[in-house]
Amino acid sequence: MAARVEERKAPWTDPREQAYVRIEDVSKKFGDFTAVDDVTLNIYRGEIFCLLGGSGCGKTTLLRMLAGFETPTEGRIFIDGQDMAGVPPYKRPVNMMFQSYALFPHMTVEQNVAFGLKQEGTPKQEIEARVADMLALVKLQDFAKRKPHQLSGGQRQRVALARSLIKRPKLLLLDEPLGALDKKLREHTQFELVNIQEKLGVTFVVVTHDQEEAMTLATRIGVMNAGRIVQVGTPHDIYEFPNTRFVAEFIGNVNMFEGRVVEDEADHVLIDSPELGASIYVGHGISTAPEAMVWVAVRPEKMILSRDSPGTTTNAAQGTIHEIAYMGDLTIYLVQLDSGRIVRITQPNIYRHADRPLTWEERVWVSWHESSAVVVTE
Amino acid sequence: MAPQISYLTLGQRIVSMIDANLQLLAQTAAYRWSVGVLRRLGITGRGLVIAVPAIWLLLFFLIPFVIVVKISLAPSVFVGQPPYGPLIEWTSDHVLQLKLHVRNYRDLFGQDALYFQAFVYSLKVAAVSTVLCLLIAYPMAYGIARASPNWRNTLLLLVVLPFWTSFLIRVYAWIGLLRNNGLINHVLMSLGIIDEPIVMMQTDFAMYVGIVYSYLPFMILPLYANLEKHDVTLLEAATDLGATPMRAFLRITLPLSMPGIIAGSMLVFIPAVGEFVIPRLLGGTDSLMIGRVLWDEFFTARSWPRASAVAVLLLLVLVLPIVIFQRYQARETSGLANR
Numbered sequence: 196m197a198a199r200v201e202e203r204k205a206p207w208t209d210p211r212e213q214a215y216v217r218i219e220d221v222s223k224k225f226g227d228f229t230a231v232d233d234v235t236l237n238i239y240r241g242e243i244f245c246l247l248g249g250s251g252c253g254k255t256t257l258l259r260m261l262a263g264f265e266t267p268t269e270g271r272i273f274i275d276g277q278d279m280a281g282v283p284p285y286k287r288p289v290n291m292m293f294q295s296y297a298l299f300p301h302m303t304v305e306q307n308v309a310f311g312l313k314q315e316g317t318p319k320q321e322i323e324a325r326v327a328d329m330l331a332l333v334k335l336q337d338f339a340k341r342k343p344h345q346l347s348g349g350q351r352q353r354v355a356l357a358r359s360l361i362k363r364p365k366l367l368l369l370d371e372p373l374g375a376l377d378k379k380l381r382e383h384t385q386f387e388l389v390n391i392q393e394k395l396g397v398t399f400v401v402v403t404h405d406q407e408e409a410m411t412l413a414t415r416i417g418v419m420n421a422g423r424i425v426q427v428g429t430p431h432d433i434y435e436f437p438n439t440r441f442v443a444e445f446i447g448n449v450n451m452f453e454g455r456v457v458e459d460e461a462d463h464v465l466i467d468s469p470e471l472g473a474s475i476y477v478g479h480g481i482s483t484a485p486e487a488m489v490w491v492a493v494r495p496e497k498m499i500l501s502r503d504s505p506g507t508t509t510n511a512a513q514g515t516i517h518e519i520a521y522m523g524d525l526t527i528y529l530v531q532l533d534s535g536r537i538v539r540i541t542q543p544n545i546y547r548h549a550d551r552p553l554t555w556e557e558r559v560w561v562s563w564h565e566s567s568a569v570v571v572t573e
Numbered sequence: 574m575a576p577q578i579s580y581l582t583l584g585q586r587i588v589s590m591i592d593a594n595l596q597l598l599a600q601t602a603a604y605r606w607s608v609g610v611l612r613r614l615g616i617t618g619r620g621l622v623i624a625v626p627a628i629w630l631l632l633f634f635l636i637p638f639v640i641v642v643k644i645s646l647a648p649s650v651f652v653g654q655p656p657y658g659p660l661i662e663w664t665s666d667h668v669l670q671l672k673l674h675v676r677n678y679r680d681l682f683g684q685d686a687l688y689f690q691a692f693v694y695s696l697k698v699a700a701v702s703t704v705l706c707l708l709i710a711y712p713m714a715y716g717i718a719r720a721s722p723n724w725r726n727t728l729l730l731l732v733v734l735p736f737w738t739s740f741l742i743r744v745y746a747w748i749g750l751l752r753n754n755g756l757i758n759h760v761l762m763s764l765g766i767i768d769e770p771i772v773m774m775q776t777d778f779a780m781y782v783g784i785v786y787s788y789l790p791f792m793i794l795p796l797y798a799n800l801e802k803h804d805v806t807l808l809e810a811a812t813d814l815g816a817t818p819m820r821a822f823l824r825i826t827l828p829l830s831m832p833g834i835i836a837g838s839m840l841v842f843i844p845a846v847g848e849f850v851i852p853r854l855l856g857g858t859d860s861l862m863i864g865r866v867l868w869d870e871f872f873t874a875r876s877w878p879r880a881s882a883v884a885v886l887l888l889l890v891l892v893l894p895i896v897i898f899q900r901y902q903a904r905e906t907s908g909l910a911n912r
Contacts, residue, residue: 293806358814
């Protein structure tokens with residue numbers, strides 16, 4: 196997916212670009228509970244923006260405020276330059292695909308899809324033509340006369356998508372669009388969603404708790420925690436340069452080592468980490484107080500596993516193989532370091548047959564390159 | 574405040590208690606022996622379960638109904654006990670003779686328009702009452718279904734609360750409110766809004782008030798049961814697609830609540846057609862409903878056969894809407910029909 200991200204222009208890097216959706220200092224309180232806490236966010240035309248977070252992090256509330264089902268307690272929302280305060284859902288240039296799909300059970304597929312156009316008073320012939328086109332787009336031509344309960348989960352999902360796209364909205368909100376599908380169908384549908392989005396040039400805002408879904412769909416991801424946006428960036432940024440422990444641990448797997456900064460220079464940092472049992476050398480400077488406690492995050496696939504010592508005193512520790520899980524494409528090793536810490540290492544299975552494969556209880560060295568680790572301070 | 578024990582949990586507790594006792598019973602030797610005997614006789618558990626309502630219907634509906642049909646076809650005997658003649662007789666030449674007196678039915682459509690008018694009037698009163706009940710009950714049921722869960726039990730309790738008082742006493746209470754020197758007139762006059770008392774008793778107005786008041790819970794409860802199950806996100810989806818709240822209601826909530834509307838309307842319409850007490854106590858003397866005709870035939874004219882004919886015809890008239898309702902339900906549950 197990385198190729199796709201780079202091919203696309205990145206409007207958020209262009210200062211002249213006007214944000215299509217502007218969320219300014221928005222908070223939402225339900226009684227004493229703050230669901231969304233002072234969120235400021237710009238979303239650009241043509242983006243697939245994913246709001247990613249665990250349950251109760253406020254992502255759905257934020258989405259519902261965009262749709263107009265909830266009113267912000269504080270702050271303002273602009274869509275296409277227009278202040279959305281006081282604009283009811285049925286007057287917003289926004290459509291939403293619901294997590295439960297919310298298909299009208301008493302209407303056929305056709306009637307469900309046509310519903311939005313009927314509300315606008317579109318001429319009957321045009322409705323028919325556009326519904327037919329839309330059903331063709333989601334490959335449901337043969338199911339036009341069926342009722343929702345006669346469809347499979349994947350078909351329902353496509354009806355919901357067709358219904359939310361029929362009015363050609365500039366902005367489509369998707370609440371866990373793939374949540375109810377099984378794994379195979381999900382992967383297939385993810386790519387279909389991206390294709391449709393590119394074909395129609397709609398801006399998508401997707402809410403999901405599934406980091407894999409966010410990684411494959413998104414142009415940018417906004418990671419949310421406890422009502423706040425913790426980090427905004429491309430999937431690549433979020434994965435490789437997490438700005439907090441929370442983001443590093445939420446997206447993918449990570450080995451986190453706590454340590455104390457002993458040397459903080461412009462071109463490198465040296466961190467003493469009893470957890471690793473060695474010093475950690477990071478090939479870039481960070482701005483923090485000396486002696487500060489920091490965390491070093493290393494992704495499992497960026498760690499090197501070897502029988503022989505890597506020949507450095509930093510970023511390396513010895514341990515015993517505790518567990519091996521062969522996954523086919525890669526193998527996961529859990530290594531217990533001499534400090535007692537267990538680290539997770541994944542290695543691609545490049546060769547079909549290894550001469551002397553690593554085995555349980557073997558003594559090994561765990562190491563990584565100085566540019567592989569990320570230092571986070573909170 | 575909501576009651577601490579909801580009816581649901583109370584019901585569940587009772588069921589689990591019965592269940593526990595049944596399990597004890599199932600372990601006894603006597604139980605196993607009798608199950609074995611029944612099985613050898615070809616009686617299974619499923620058959621027994623169906624047998625209970627079947628026997629009930631047979632004893633308390635089918636047999637009495639057959640008796641009524643029989644009386645309706647018998648000749649009238651004005652002096653005698655019972656006041657009708659036999660259907661089957663031995664003639665003098667020892668032939669078993671079955672004589673069906675269709676006359677009782679013919680009379681209903683015959684020279685006297687009274688019966689026909691009473692039927693039409695009853696249907697009209699029932700229809701108007703049903704519509705009034707629906708108009709009042711729908712917003713109430715909707716309000717209860719959308720109330721916070723804590724409030725719902727309390728509000729439902731308030732709906733069924735009148736049932737704790739005798740129906741007759743409640744109708745009499747309306748007399749106290751509606752009569753010329755009753756509470757309503759008293760209040761209106763002391764406030765100076767009216768000088769003369771408004772005559773409400775013995776009018777159609779009072780009768781409708783009585784019927785609508787008495788049957789309202791039967792409309793609210795099925796509507797509530799239906800509306801409470803509605804998925805609110807459907808309305809959100811409709812407004813999201815550009816429907817105003819009013820249109821969303823008309824296009825989504827209303828069609829989806831159709832089973833509730835029909836069930837409630839049946840529960841109001843059917844008993845209201847045969848209603849006797851309320852028109853008698855609150856309505857005018859000229860409002861002749863079929864229930865009153867039935868009463869008069871039985872107890873004043875002592876013409877049991879004709880009264881039975883009226884009853885049978887009434888039943889046939891009411892079976893029609895029930896059949897329509899059954900059809901509708903069958904279609905909804907099978908769900909295969911296209912709209």
